[in-house]
Amino acid sequence: MTQAAARTLVFPLRLLAALILGGLWPLAFAPFNAWYLAIVLLFGLFWLAVTTERPRRAAALGYAFGFGAFCSGVSWISITLHNFAHMDWVLAGGAVALLAAYCAIYPALALWLATRFFRDNIRLLVLPVLWIFAEWSRARLFTGFPWLATGYTQTHVFLGGFASWLGQYGVGLATAAFAAILLWILRESRSRQVLLGGVSALLLLSGLALAAGSVRFTHxxxxxxxxxxxxxxxxxxxxxxxxxxxxxxxxxxxxxxxxxxxxxxxxxxxxxxxxxxxxxxxxxxxxxxxxxxxxxxxxxxxxxxxxxxxxxxxxxxxxxxxxxxxxxxxxxxxxxxxxxxxxxxxxxxxxxxxxxxxxxxxxxxxxxxxxxxxxxxxxxxxxxxxxxxxxxxxxxxxxxxxxxxxxxxxxxxxxxxxxxxxxxxxxxxxxxxxxxxxxxxxxxxxxxxxxxxxxxxxxxxxxxxxxxxxxxTPYGRWGSLPYLLLSGLWVLLALGLTRRQSSSRQ
Structure with a gap:
């Protein structure tokens, strides 16, 4: 097989991998409760995103992930359509696929933005913010559909400690950041400094979550x-x-x-x-x-x-x-x-x-x-x-x-x-x-x-x-405002680093 033919086959295989990762996404939620899978699957998707230089291909990867996630995660809608709307199973499944096709637009947009405007490890830095902001948007636009949002996977575990401060989107941001830090450590595995910094960041994130969850605002x-x-x-x-x-x-x-x-x-x-x-x-x-x-x-x-x-x-x-x-x-x-x-x-x-x-x-x-x-x-x-x-x-x-x-x-x-x-x-x-x-x-x-x-x-x-x-709680009083401000500062930091990187290359 020639190199050109091999390259032609690589992207379809990556698309298939993203689709499979998405299909496994509901396992991180109830009733399966494999909360750690949220980190593992985001790790895999982010790896696909940071190793793809074309924004359209990154968007396709995000779309494949989202389509797989919602086809498997909300397939129960077809039960209603079949049993009570008297739709054929094929037609009911098609309606679920149509909903999944819409919901998949949001992760596709997140990966497109990350690839279009950011490079290398800076892209990895901004991916968690764009990923969760896409979920926040999906829960608000066109009346909203909040199902399968990342933060819900951590409801009963330590990262859920951020819930009373930043809401489930803040929890989701911490979860996605956990995956991004792990990927950063892997990508720079030869650097002892990165290893130390990455492990320290994970410990700090975990410690902050545990500390945040121990604070009582109600009585x-x-x-x-x-x-x-x-x-x-x-x-x-x-x-x-x-x-x-x-x-x-x-x-x-x-x-x-x-x-x-x-x-x-x-x-x-x-x-x-x-x-x-x-x-x-x-x-x-x-x-x-x-x-x-x-x-x-x-x-x-x-x-x-x-x-x-x-x-x-x-x-x-x-x-x-x-x-x-x-x-x-x-x-x-x-x-x-x-x-x-x-x-x-x-x-x-x-x-x-x-x-x-x-x-x-x-x-x-x-x-x-x-x-x-x-x-x-x-x-x-x-x-x-x-x-x-x-x-x-x-x-x-x-x-x-x-x-x-x-x-x-x-x-x-x-x-x-x-x-x-x-x-x-x-x-x-x-x-x-x-x-x-x-x-x-x-x-x-x-x-x-x-x-x-x-x-x-x-x-x-x-x-x-x-x-x-x-x-x-802080979240009860201010809602998503603190999470949005934190995300905005995070993106501004990434943009500043991108500009500095561009200037140094010039």
């Missing part, structure tokens, strides 16, 4: 709150069947009546009552009376009809007090609302009639519970740190999420979501109460540890207690 307030979380395990096919509504309501009422006498808060999952509140005034009145007699607060997932609009909502019953509501604000595109409805509405309604009819909620973001405040989110809102911060900004002393992952069957979606919820607890240093229809229903401590949970796909009640926490 207990009031007595522990005794909670009962009801997991109804209602199949989706039954949940939205009009003939089954009476059975579903009776099912949940029986679970409510069986909670321990000392429970103060009873939580039902997202759309546990699959009817509008205007359709069951008698049942709501009875629950108000029961709540008053037994001194218990109920938070029930139920669609709300108000002012000619419909909301995916949580209704709070606190005795005879007026009903309080939390309306979901961050809706799922193509599920709860349809972007460009005149253009795309007919296509969506062909597969899923009636979907896309919810309106956007607009606060408040907390519900009062026995002198405390529950920071509310519904479903995948808890995956967005900026949504969780809204409740914290209104004084939430604990987080509360209601969800329904029955749409995704026996997949990894629920575990991925729980890992992101645990990161939210660690970022805010507040406990999280999560109630879902089919699991994973759980209580999460302020340091992000899973305290207790129910098995999936069983009917049950999770009884426990959470200690409300007052105060704000």
């Amino acid at each position: 207990p307030t009031g007595q522990k709150l005794r909670v009962s979380l009801l997991q109804g395990d209602i199949p989706i096919t039954e949940k939205w069947n009009n003939a089954a509504i009476g059975h579903i309501l009776h099912h949940y009422v029986q679970l409510i009546l069986q909670v321990p006498k000392n429970s103060q808060l009873i939580v039902l999952p997202e759309t546990a009552f699959p009817v509008f509140q205007t359709e069951i005034p008698g049942l709501i009145s009875q629950l108000q009376e029961w709540s008053a007699q037994n001194h218990k607060t109920l938070i029930i997932g139920i669609p709300e009809a108000a002012g000619g609009k419909y909301y995916n909502a949580a209704m709070e019953i606190d005795g005879h007090a007026p009903l309080r509501w939390y309306q979901k604000e961050h809706l799922v595109p193509f599920g709860e609302y349809i972007p460009l409805p005149q253009l795309l509405g007919p296509l969506v309604h062909h597969f899923l009639p009636g979907l896309g009819s919810f309106s956007f909620g607009h606060g408040p973001y907390v519900l009062p519970v026995d002198g405390q405040k529950a920071g509310m989110t519904i479903c995948y809102e808890e995956s967005f740190s900026r949504d969780v911060r809204k409740g914290v900004g209104e004084g939430a002393t604990f987080l509360l999420n209601i969800s329904d992952y029955a749409w995704y069957g026996h997949s990894i979606a629920a575990a991925q979501s729980m890992q992101m919820a645990a990161m939210q607890s660690r970022q805010q240093q507040k406990p999280d109460v999560r109630d879902t229809n089919t699991g994973i229903t759980t209580l999460i401590s302020p340091d992000g540890q899973i305290r207790t949970q129910l098995p999936q796909f069983v009917t049950g009640t999770l009884n426990g207690a959470v200690q409300p926490m007052a105060g704000e």
Whole structure:
């Protein structure tokens, strides 16, 4: 084989390597929890990037990695499309590939920028910043999609110590920097000075993460709150069947009546009552009376009809007090609302009639519970740190999420979501109460540890207690601003070094 032919074969092999690295990316996340793989896989991708001098080829490598990561990491979306939109598996898989094709643009852009404007080890210096900034952008543009962000892999390990200071993007930056430092050591392995500097940098980064994670910004307030979380395990096919509504309501009422006498808060999952509140005034009145007699607060997932609009909502019953509501604000595109409805509405309604009819909620973001405040989110809102911060900004002393992952069957979606919820607890240093229809229903401590949970796909009640926490973490107060400032300074440093390098060569 000639040298030219060998060179022709090299790049396709590198593309294949990037695709394989991306395909392995979900293993770093729950439920597999191989957190160290995030460092290993980024090490491999960064090596491919720094040994490629053409920006377009670097972008192709990033695209291949991203495409592989999202095709394997969010393949559970095809379950919903096949089972409930009645798409053929091939068509459902094609829809997942289309989403992956969009998400892959961000890592491709990160590697293109790094290769276009930086050289040699300076490129390695800036790659972690551009990589995580691409993830931050993906979570914000076009309503956002934060799945498979690097920082979430470190939720339960030492690099997660940066969470309360810089959020999960700061954690991701530390993770990517870890990989870049290891690669720098390998590339300059003949230099004892680099070896010493690299090992020192890794030890410093690890020490800072451990020290950062030991600082407590929040403190207990009031007595522990005794909670009962009801997991109804209602199949989706039954949940939205009009003939089954009476059975579903009776099912949940029986679970409510069986909670321990000392429970103060009873939580039902997202759309546990699959009817509008205007359709069951008698049942709501009875629950108000029961709540008053037994001194218990109920938070029930139920669609709300108000002012000619419909909301995916949580209704709070606190005795005879007026009903309080939390309306979901961050809706799922193509599920709860349809972007460009005149253009795309007919296509969506062909597969899923009636979907896309919810309106956007607009606060408040907390519900009062026995002198405390529950920071509310519904479903995948808890995956967005900026949504969780809204409740914290209104004084939430604990987080509360209601969800329904029955749409995704026996997949990894629920575990991925729980890992992101645990990161939210660690970022805010507040406990999280999560109630879902089919699991994973759980209580999460302020340091992000899973305290207790129910098995999936069983009917049950999770009884426990959470200690409300007052105060704000730096991340809770300033959000991503410190992370963005740090990233900006990092890029300015890299640009300065690049200019100096160019001047010395001239």
